[in-house]
Amino acid sequence: MGLDIAFWILAVVGVMAALAVVLLGDVFRAALSLVLCFLAVAGLYITLSADFLAAVQVLVYVGAISVLIILAIMLTREVQRGSPSNRLRIPAFFVAALFLGGVTYALLNTSWQVSSTPPLEPTTPALAGLLFGEGGFILPVEIAAILLLAAILGAIVLVREK
Amino acid sequence: MSVGLEHYLILSVVLFSIGLYGALAKRNAIIILMSIELMLNAVNIAMVAFSRYIVPLQLTGQVFAIFVMVVAAAEVAVGLAIIIAIYRHRQTIDATKIDLMKW
Numbered sequence: 001m002g003l004d005i006a007f008w009i010l011a012v013v014g015v016m017a018a019l020a021v022v023l024l025g026d027v028f029r030a031a032l033s034l035v036l037c038f039l040a041v042a043g044l045y046i047t048l049s050a051d052f053l054a055a056v057q058v059l060v061y062v063g064a065i066s067v068l069i070i071l072a073i074m075l076t077r078e079v080q081r082g083s084p085s086n087r088l089r090i091p092a093f094f095v096a097a098l099f100l101g102g103v104t105y106a107l108l109n110t111s112w113q114v115s116s117t118p119p120l121e122p123t124t125p126a127l128a129g130l131l132f133g134e135g136g137f138i139l140p141v142e143i144a145a146i147l148l149l150a151a152i153l154g155a156i157v158l159v160r161e162k
Numbered sequence: 163m164s165v166g167l168e169h170y171l172i173l174s175v176v177l178f179s180i181g182l183y184g185a186l187a188k189r190n191a192i193i194i195l196m197s198i199e200l201m202l203n204a205v206n207i208a209m210v211a212f213s214r215y216i217v218p219l220q221l222t223g224q225v226f227a228i229f230v231m232v233v234a235a236a237e238v239a240v241g242l243a244i245i246i247a248i249y250r251h252r253q254t255i256d257a258t259k260i261d262l263m264k265w
Contacts, residue, residue, distance in 0.1 A: 007165045011173045018177050018200055022184035027192065034196050037177075041203050048170070048214045050224055053206075060231055065199065065238050072192055072242040076249045085187045086258050092186035100179040107171050112216065114167055119218040130225050137225055144232045151236035158243035 007047050014040035025082045027073050035066045049119040052127055170211035177204035191245050191255040195238065202234045 017037035024030045038061040045054035120126055130136045177200060184197030206227045213223025249255050 001164060004165045007169065011169075015173070015176055015180070018180040021196055021200060022180055022188065022193070027190060030193060030196065034199065037200065038203065041207060044170070044173075044207060045210055047165075048210050050210050050214070050227075053210060053224055053227055056228065056231060060235055061199075061203070065235060068238055068242055069192065069196060069199075072245060075246055076192065076255050081190075081256075083188060083190050083193050086189045089187045092183050095186060096179040096183035099182060100175055103175045103178075104172055107175070108168065112167055114215050115218055117218050119214050120221065123221060123224065126221050127224060127228075130221060131228070137229075140229060144229060147236050148232065151239050155239045155243035158240070158247045 003047050006043065010040045010043040010047065014044065027083050028070070030083060031066065031069050031073055034069070035062055038062050038066065049121050049123070051122055052124045167211055167215040170215075171208055174204045174208040174211070177201075177207070189256050189258050191248075191257050191260070192242075194257060195241050195245070198241075199234060199238065202230055206230055 014037050017033045017040060020033035021030045021037065024033065038057065042054045042057040042062070045051075045057055131141055132138055181197045181200030181204060184200065185194050188194050188197065209223040209227050209230070211223075213221055213227075217223070245255055248260060252260070254260070
């Protein structure tokens with residue numbers, strides 16, 4: 001089963017990279033392992049037969065967001081200070097472990113109504129129909145455009161020299 | 163045992179918990195922002211998995227994931243702009259030292 005092997009490899013790589021993001025002492029290396037985690041998530045989208053989302057994940061997260069994060073790390077010169085933990089490290093670990101245990105218990109004891117029909121592929125025409133077609137998500141798409149414009153203007157206003 | 167919905171959901175919960183720990187326990191504001199991105203990615207995996215296994219022909223989960231990505235992009239742009247503005251005024255991005263509005 002090719003998909004199963006791909007899932008396990010991508011899952012192990014993704015979890016390892018995510019652990020490296022929060023455990024590594026070097027901020028720049030943490031950002032690079034975040035990029036690796038984003039790539040693993042894009043691979044997981046492919047195993048879920050979400051081809052358009054995998055391409056968007058690579059373009060937006062690996063291409064744009066990681067560049068923004070690395071640029072911010074370069075601009076703030078906190079690289080020498082590393083990535084220290086605050087006083088709440090032990091309680092935060094317990095909160096995260098408690099969340100992990102509780103949600104895992106809940107979802108293993110739920111009987112999901114898994115459908116046996118094979119997934120739709122390719123997904124791009126169907127997604128375009130849903131986003132822009134009749135009775136679809138056209139109003140949220142417009143609101144998302146306004147949100148992006150507001151975010152761009154806000155970012156420019158915040159970082160502009162007085 | 164072949165990979166099913168539960169595997170993807172457990173992977174999503176694991177990634178979300180790692181991001182939650184990072185967001186709660188780290189002092190560097192950029193690392194906190196990276197942890198939040200990790201949590202958003204975990205939620206996206208869960209939604210795409212639900213879309214694939216529960217309603218394979220409707221794709222609503224994938225549409226939601228696209229909107230989450232839009233909001234994440236806007237959030238990271240504004241968040242990093244705020245961090246750079248704070249760094250310019252106070253020469254630090256240590257989240258425990260940014261306590262101007264703390265009562």
